[in-house]
Amino acid sequence: MSTFVEVFGTEPDGVWQAPGRVNLIGEHTDYNDGLVLPIALPNRMVVTASARDDGTFAVASTVLDGVVEFSLDSLQPGSVEDWAAYPAGAAWILREAGYEIGGANLLVDSDIPFGAGLSSSAALLCATLVALLGLRDIEVDPAEVARLAQRAENQYVGAPVGLMDQMASMCCTEGHALYFDIRAMTTDQIPFDPAADGLGLLVIDVKAPHRHADGEYAARRQSCEEAAAQLGVPALRAVEFDRLDDALARLSDDVVRRRVRHVVTEIRRVEDAVELMRAGRLREVGPLFTGSHVSMRDDFEITVPELDVAVDTALAAGALGARMTGGGFGGCIIALVEETAEDQVFAAVEKAFAEHGFTPPTSLAATPSPGASRLS
Template sequence: MSKFAEVFGVEPDGVWRAPGRVNLIGEHTDYNDGIVLPIALPNQITISASARTDGVIAVASSGQNDVITFELDSLAPGSVKDWAAYPAGAAWVLREAQYGIGGANLLVESDLPSGAGLSSSAALLCASAVALLGLRDLEVDPAEVARLAQRAENQYVGAPVGLMDQMASMCCSAGHALYFDIRAMTTDQIPFDPAADGLALLVVDVKAPHRHVDGEYAARRQSCEQAAAELGVPALRSIAVEDLDEALTRLSDDVVRRRVRHVVTEIRRVEEAVALMRAGQLRDVGPLFTASHVSLRDDFEITVPELDVAVDTALAAGALGARMTGGGFGGCIIALVDSSTATTVLNAIEKAFAANSFTTPASLDATPSTGASRLS
């Protein structure tokens, strides 16, 4: 008997999945109408599901024995709490958008580490949405599912997130990075296959606790919005790198100037990275990773000692480039390395963490993978 049958008394009608993601470059440009370049990870949320006829949605996690139930018609923001708020939010937003979903049994499994900044929440929302739609054979454009998932996280869960995570989870393709232009709301698939060039992209979870994250994120967003208002532009995306120095002289606060410098130069780094990837010069993307980390450390000030030690150690051990990825204040780094040196780099980071009395880090396979799909 399957785990699903043990929990719900029936076998599933199908299995759906949605991956986590890492952002290669473009960190913290998303609320400035910027551009980002994520890849989907092999690590994912998997949901086995069966349809119900009573209008009830029952959710369970493979790691827990409790089954949480709620009625589809009575869902409202805040009505379901904790982790179950994510599948509930997916059901609520699909109902609000008048998609003909119905009751369902959902069993959630995951190999995405929580708290690592790899978008497990977006993956859970997207996996829940595609499962609920798939049970009723409803075909919806992946980008639309991403937008609905963002709405669910904003309005149902109450997290003021952008759209990058959901777009990556829904729209990435294997062997590519997703170029997502937030202002234009357009995407493009950029060739990114490190293994084909004898390279590897390491993702290292530094296991650092997130510290004062909400207040820090809000402060940085406020600084960017303040700067845009002072400069008379709708968002910092409107400032070209060539005009950056002049723009900075018009700002009176040094902290705000540094925030602006990060955003404007980070957008340029994304453009340069895309050009190099299109030209097949993947090795040359490494220094852009490192420059991004320096900017995030010194100008945006969202790194912590664990992230900095991991990046510095990776570079000293031979990485072509390394940077923190995600929201910051903990989470992960990525490092572009020669495949033959991957183990050496990881071992060096582990030794450096032990020497600094940090928690032992963990590494993930970062093969660029495909977005949400049905497995069976």
């Protein structure tokens, strides 16, 4: 693993980090003005940095050979590609927003599993943004940094992402879940400390390739937008849970009806989870996880066999609840388990995957962790 001095020949000015995230519940409600409930993971994207005054950026990774260089003045969407597009996008959006950031040397390191749906891209953008701002002693509200990160990914990288991942990376706090109301653009810190109740939150990466994910994401979003237009509402958040049956009866397409049912019931599950967590009744959140997975499997149709086997096996092995987390079509599941049963649940999933001929899964413990910060 390369060090900053080995790559750039100078000592760094500082080290900054931003975490990956997992969403407890509220999947695919973000672009419907809904509610989400993520936590930050202990897994981090770390950027070691030094300032330059020549307007040049040099970025490198501890796990890849070579240094990518670009000038701030020449940055345009598409001018830097592959993984370096994310730090380039961070520099570009800060320039577009009017911040004087000069140039920088950046060395990126990470222990966030790649391709697992744990928001490594948002973490890389947020870590780079806080590093570039920190090098110049520029203070910016964390939520504004999250919005800059979203704009960079939308406008520079070209990915039509929402704001949940960036808000989680910037605004989560230790021992809490972030209750993010996207319509109101408000946040609340909800106590979430499973270990205090003898529980664990187990994340299992099913190692399934994201099959046709981009086109499927777009199709789901289009279905939701079409449904909102037919119902005469700005977004599906406006469909009241108690009036859901009436709304569904007004839709002629069964696929669209099922998409709407997932979004509206998922928003209610977030509300119910928050109420239970505030009351300290964490074990009762488990069935909401499971109900969410069933809805994503049957109504939103975004699971794959590896995710379904992992959830079913975890539940059979004693998990209090389990669900797919992330965009779907691959990625991870989360399981709420008794702390003493974590090894048993994961061993059962490993055995089931071997029997199905799936790629062996991996796991990590999801401890609710703090958001982005300076490390040194």
